[in-house]
Amino acid sequence: MYKIDLNSDVGEGVGNEAQLLPLLSSCNIACGGHAGDTMTIQSTIELAIQHQVKIGAHPGYPDKENFGRQILDITPSDLRKSLTDQIVTVKDFAERQHQKLHHVKVHGALYNLASVDVSIARLIIDVVKEIDDQLVIYVPYQSVIQKEVKDVLQTKIEGFADRRYNSDYTLVSRSLPDAVIHDASDVLAHIIPMITAQELTTITDMVLPFHIDTLCVHGDTPTAFQILKMIHQGLKDHQIQVC
Numbered sequence: 001m002y003k004i005d006l007n008s009d010v011g012e013g014v015g016n017e018a019q020l021l022p023l024l025s026s027c028n029i030a031c032g033g034h035a036g037d038t039m040t041i042q043s044t045i046e047l048a049i050q051h052q053v054k055i056g057a058h059p060g061y062p063d064k065e066n067f068g069r070q071i072l073d074i075t076p077s078d079l080r081k082s083l084t085d086q087i088v089t090v091k092d093f094a095e096r097q098h099q100k101l102h103h104v105k106v107h108g109a110l111y112n113l114a115s116v117d118v119s120i121a122r123l124i125i126d127v128v129k130e131i132d133d134q135l136v137i138y139v140p141y142q143s144v145i146q147k148e149v150k151d152v153l154q155t156k157i158e159g160f161a162d163r164r165y166n167s168d169y170t171l172v173s174r175s176l177p178d179a180v181i182h183d184a185s186d187v188l189a190h191i192i193p194m195i196t197a198q199e200l201t202t203i204t205d206m207v208l209p210f211h212i213d214t215l216c217v218h219g220d221t222p223t224a225f226q227i228l229k230m231i232h233q234g235l236k237d238h239q240i241q242v243c
Contacts, residue, residue: 002195002240005156005214006231007138009058009107011036011044012067014220021047023228025242026214028058028105028138031086034068035060041093048099055094056138059086060107068108069174076123083127091131103156104128105138114145115170121145125152141210142169159212161191161231162221164203169210172203182223184230191215191231195240 007026010017012035021027021044029044030036036058048055060068062082074082083106091101106114106124114121121144128135129152136154139146149155162181164172172179181187193199200210217227235242 002238003243004195004212004235004240005054006217006228006242007056007105007158007214008217008219008224008228009105010219011040011058012220013040014224016219016225017044017047019225020217020219020228021051021053023225023232024051024053026054026056026102028056028103028107028216029090030107031057031059031090033060033062033082033086034064034066034107038089038093041090045090045093045097045099049097054102055090055099056103056105057087057090057101058105058107059083060110062086068110071109071113076119080123080127083124084131087127087131101132101135103136103138105158111140112171115140115143118144118148121148125149129153138214140169141212156213157211158214158216159191159194159200159210161187161215161217162224162227163218165200167202167204167206167208169200169208178203180218180221182221184223184227187217187227188230188234192234192238192240195235196238 005025008020008024009028011030027048061072063072094101114124138156138158141157194210198211200208
């Protein structure tokens with residue numbers, strides 16, 4: 001029996017949390033930087049408690065105009081303060097409802113930059129460690145941040161169910177065709193080898209070694225609910241337990 005954590009980025013204004021949360025084992029809640037506000041944070045935490053889903057903070061560049069998907073010209077000190085404020089906001093809301101914040105997963109352009117930029121990776125790690133050194137951080141496979149965080153914080157290595165990969169393990173840019181996988185059956189064909197064979201097929205059909213602990217379906221993908229439903233059935237068919 002294989003096991004995988006199934007996560008999604010939620011609280012981003014789509015309004016599909018009531019559909020998605022029952023199908024997840026962990027969630028990443030937008031903290032008000034790229035999306036989200038106190039109302040969405042609180043309501044998403046309530047759903048997570050109801051469905052026994054691990055609660056995570058999903059901070060990003062404070063840039064709602066671009067949904068945190070463009071690198072923002074911001075000083076390290078301002079970025080550090082923004083990330084701290086965002087994570088602490090979700091942490092405080094969780095603790096008011098007698099829950100612990102489980103993890104942090106950075107969003108969008110900042111997530112991608114931390115995969116390749118040592119200074120950004122270290123800044124994020126420092127912020128998370130200062131807030132709570134028991135927090136888990138979700139990181140990409142073979143990324144700079146995965147290497148930098150080793151022996152500092154607990155990690156879960158993340159793969160993306162609905163995104164294509166380049167041969168260097170980075171995500172194909174959303175500006176390119178076929179970067180996002182919308183068809184649920186294509187998603188299933190993409191993820192099963194990740195879990196059972198520890199292999200990744202890139203956008204150029206190269207097969208690479210791959211190891212993941214958690215699998216993400218983006219909550220703002222229009223077909224997210226359909227994808228998650230099919231994933232659940234497909235994982236069950238392959239004796240993969242969501243936990």
